[in-house]
Structures are given as C-alpha cells and as structure tokens.
Amino acid sequence: MSSADRWLLPDGMDEVLPPQARQIENLRRKLLDLFHSWGYELVLPPKVEFLESLLVGAGHDLGLQTFKVTDQLSGRMMGVSADVTPQVARMDAHSMRSEGTARFCYSTEIVRTQLDNLLGSRSPIQIGAELFGQNGVDSDLEILCLMLDSLLLAGAKNLCLDLGHVSIYRALLTASDLPEDAERKLFSILQQKRLDELDDFLAPWQDQAAVKLIKALSTLNGGPEVLDVAEQVLVGAPAAVHTALAELKQLVSALAEQYPSLNIYLDLSELRGFHYHTGLVFAAYVPSLGQALAKGGRYDEIGKVFGRARPATGFSTDLKMLAGLQQASPVKALIAAPAAMLQDKAGRAVLQDLRSKGERVILQAAGACLPATCRQQIIRKADQWVITDQLSV
Numbered sequence: 001m002s003s004a005d006r007w008l009l010p011d012g013m014d015e016v017l018p019p020q021a022r023q024i025e026n027l028r029r030k031l032l033d034l035f036h037s038w039g040y041e042l043v044l045p046p047k048v049e050f051l052e053s054l055l056v057g058a059g060h061d062l063g064l065q066t067f068k069v070t071d072q073l074s075g076r077m078m079g080v081s082a083d084v085t086p087q088v089a090r091m092d093a094h095s096m097r098s099e100g101t102a103r104f105c106y107s108t109e110i111v112r113t114q115l116d117n118l119l120g121s122r123s124p125i126q127i128g129a130e131l132f133g134q135n136g137v138d139s140d141l142e143i144l145c146l147m148l149d150s151l152l153l154a155g156a157k158n159l160c161l162d163l164g165h166v167s168i169y170r171a172l173l174t175a176s177d178l179p180e181d182a183e184r185k186l187f188s189i190l191q192q193k194r195l196d197e198l199d200d201f202l203a204p205w206q207d208q209a210a211v212k213l214i215k216a217l218s219t220l221n222g223g224p225e226v227l228d229v230a231e232q233v234l235v236g237a238p239a240a241v242h243t244a245l246a247e248l249k250q251l252v253s254a255l256a257e258q259y260p261s262l263n264i265y266l267d268l269s270e271l272r273g274f275h276y277h278t279g280l281v282f283a284a285y286v287p288s289l290g291q292a293l294a295k296g297g298r299y300d301e302i303g304k305v306f307g308r309a310r311p312a313t314g315f316s317t318d319l320k321m322l323a324g325l326q327q328a329s330p331v332k333a334l335i336a337a338p339a340a341m342l343q344d345k346a347g348r349a350v351l352q353d354l355r356s357k358g359e360r361v362i363l364q365a366a367g368a369c370l371p372a373t374c375r376q377q378i379i380r381k382a383d384q385w386v387i388t389d390q391l392s393v
Contacts, residue, residue, distance in 0.1 A: 011115075012114075012120070013123050016320065018331075019328065022329075023323050023326065027154060027326070028127065031107070031153065031154070032127075034149065040146075042106065043106050044106070048078050049081065049087065051077045053306075065083070065113055066081075066112075067112075080110075081108070081110050084110065084126050084316065085128070085302075086302060089302045089312060091104065092130075092133075092308075098133070101131065102133055104132075105127075105129040107127040109126075110123070110126050112124075119290050121318065124319070124320060125319035125320050126316050127319045128294075128314060129147075131312065131314060132311070137247050139313055140251060140298060140313055141254055144161075147282075147284065147296065151293060151317070157286060158261075158287050159263065160264075160265060160286070161282060162266075162270070162292075163248060163252070163265070164267050164268060164280075164282070165244040165247065165279060166277050167240055167278065167279050168241050168245070169269060170274075171240040171244075172214050173214070175209075175237075176205070177205070178205060182201075185201065186201065187274065190271055210237075213237050216233045220233065220234075221266060221269070223264065223265065224266065226266045226268070227252065231245055244279070248266065248280075272295070277299050279298035279300070279313075280313070282295065282297055283296075288325075289321070289325075293325075294315055294317035295315065295316070295317075296313070298311075298312065299314075333373055334360050334373050334375065335359055335361045335374070335375070335378060335387065336364045336377045337362065337363055337364065338363070338378065338380070339363045341378065344385075346385065350378070374391065377390070377391050377392065
C-alpha cells in the first residue's frame with residue numbers, strides 16, 4: 001500500500017466524526033433509558049468469544065459473518081461478535097440462570113465479514129432488547145411495542161411493520177413427504193421469492209395436501225385482511241398453523257389499537273431466520289430507507305445447547321442507521337477561556353459553574369488561535385473573570 005492510500009478503510013468499515021458521533025451517543029443514552037424504564041437490565045457482552053459458544057445454535061449464516069482468530073493464550077479458535085443475541089442467550093442460560101422472566105438490553109459495536117446488503121455496514125452499533133422465560137402473545141407484543149417506541153423515539157416516520165410466523169411453514173413442511181434435498185430447494189425458492197418456479201418445482205408432489213397448502217402459502221401476503229383469507233385457505237392445515245394465525249390476529253389487533261398510524265403487512269411465507277427463529281418474525285421499515293430499520297422474532301431453542309432451553313424473543317437495530325433518521329442537532333458554540341484560569345481558584349470555580357450549566361468551555365493557550373465555532377471569550381476585567389462577545393485573536 002502506498003503512503004497515499006494508508007488512510008483508506010476496508011469496505012463496509014466506517015468511522016464516525018463530529019457532530020454525528022455525539023448525536024449517536026445521545027440517542028444511545030435515550031434508548032437505554034427507555035429500555036431501563038421498561039425493566040430491561042443492561043449487559044455488556046465481550047467482543048471476542050470462543051467459537052464453540054459464540055456460534056452454537058445460531059445457524060450457518062452467522063458463521064459466515066464471523067471473523068475468526070486464534071487465541072494466542074489457549075490456541076483455540078475465537079470469533080469476533082457479529083450478533084449480540086446468541087451472547088445474551090448464553091448469559092441467560094449460563095451466567096445469570098435467572099428464575100422466571102429475565103429482561104436484558106445491550107448496545108455494542110459488532111463486526112461482520114460481509115455486508116448484509118449494499119446499504120449496510122460491516123461495523124454497526126447493535127442495540128436491542130431480549131426477553132427470556134416467557135412464552136405467548138404477551139411477550140411478543142411487549143417486544144414489538146418496545147421496538148416501535150424505540151424507533152419512534154429515534155424519529156422514524158411512516159413506519160411499516162412486516163409480520164410473519166415461521167412455524168406455519170414448518171408445520172406444513174413436517175406434514176409433507178418432501179425429500180430433504182427438495183426441502184432445501186423449496187426453502188431457497190420461497191426465501192428468494194422466486195415464486196414463478198414454484199408450480200413446476202412442486203409438480204411431482206402436487207397431490208399431497210400439505211404441498212397444496214405450501215403453494216397457497218406463497219400467495220398469502222398483504223394487509224391484516226390476509227389473516228381472514230388464510231383461515232379459509234389453510235382450513236385443513238395442522239393445528240400449529242391455526243394457533244400461529246390466531247396469535248398473529250391477536251397481535252395485529254393490539255398493534256392497530258396502540259399505533260393507529262402503523263402500516264402492518266403480513267407475509268405468511270416469510271422465512272427470514274428460519275433456522276434460527278421458532279415463531280413470530282418481524283421487521284420494521286421506513287420509506288426513506290432501502291433496508292430493514294429493525295428486526296427480530298422468537299427464538300425459543302437457542303439456550304438448549306447451554307443446558308437450559310427457555311422461551312425467548314427480542315429485537316435489534318443499528319444505532320448508526322437510527323441516528324441517520326434524525327435532523328442534525330445544533331452544536332453549542334464554544335466559550336474560550338485563558339489557560340491561566342486553571343491556576344486561579346476563582347477561575348476554576350467559574351469554569352466548573354459554566355460547564356455544570358451545559359456550556360462548552362475550552363482552554364486557550366497564550367498565542368493560540370480561536371476555533372471557528374467559538375462565539376464568546378472569558379477575559380480578566382477588574383480582578384474578575386467575565387464573558388464577552390468581543391473576540392480577540
């Protein structure tokens with residue numbers, strides 16, 4: 001690399017400069033305070049863990065996203081965290097072992113080997129909340145409401161919530177007699193929405209009742225009215241399917257009442273996180289952004305590998321992306337103070353008083369130039385330190 005290129009950063013790795021860094025930090029504090037007010041306890045997971053615990057139960061995709069390094073102390077393979085949720089699940093199952101319901105929140109920078117999409121970052125600041133030990137609609141609704149309140153606090157407008165339920169597809173797939181390789185191909189078709197291939201691909205099994213319902217599932221997307229249609233179309237489906245539909249109906253009703261302006265979209269063939277999630281899956285979008293603003297769902301089985309499988313649900317978002325929704329905050333002008341004030345007892349008292357009131361006071365060495373953002377200056381006048389708008393160079 002030439003000396004002229006030494007400043008370049010790897011693709012997808014970004015630095016945050018003033019004043020955006022301050023804006024992100026302010027938003028982080030507000031969101032963590034919101035989580036705290038809902039009873040969620042802050043945890044700080046390590047940046048690096050042994051691969052055995054970092055990736056266990058998290059699915060193949062996370063393994064591809066994880067930077068791997070060798071621990072110089074033990075010789076074992078370690079991974080740099082690419083998703084905080086499995087780490088929090090380990091904390092709940094092994095480190096905390098809380099009885100009953102446990103609520104955790106976090107905010108930390110993660111690193112990924114690949115971009116999720118063209119607009120994404122490989123070094124997002126992941127912030128989110130996880131709820132353990134509680135199953136059913138009540139806990140799913142709690143996480144959804146906390147996510148929506150967080151996005152609204154961050155300034156999101158015209159929110160659209162995309163809801164799905166992976167147990168619907170899982171129940172229909174279990175009821176079918178598709179070979180394993182066909183299951184993998186079908187999953188790829190549905191996940192990538194290549195629905196024009198579906199009829200031809202499923203033709204050899206078209207007489208199976210479950211396969212017919214899987215084909216119908218691909219058309220069940222749209223507004224809340226889709227759930228009424230689904231009840232009729234999937235009338236012969238396993239009981240787990242109707243349980244999932246009833247849960248979605250209850251959630252949609254509660255969300256529509258609490259967030260009247262929320263656009264709710266249902267996609268019953270949504271398979272995002274299929275190998276990771278076990279029930280409800282969701283993602284939030286805004287028109288101005290070409291990717292999900294926040295996403296999450298239920299993942300009841302992840303703690304099993306740590307010896308304690310517990311119901312679990314949660315959501316996460318990228319703090320950098322959230323902060324980008326906000327208008328740039330005005331930066332308070334600086335007050336320049338002579339460095340000699342530090343050597344004067346009265347001067348130090350003046351500095352402390354100004355800073356305690358939220359003023360930004362910088363110390364100016366003799367002969368130093370004033371910053372461009374400086375609007376006032378402290379001078380010595382009649383044995384007192386006074387603030388003046390008349391700046392002297």
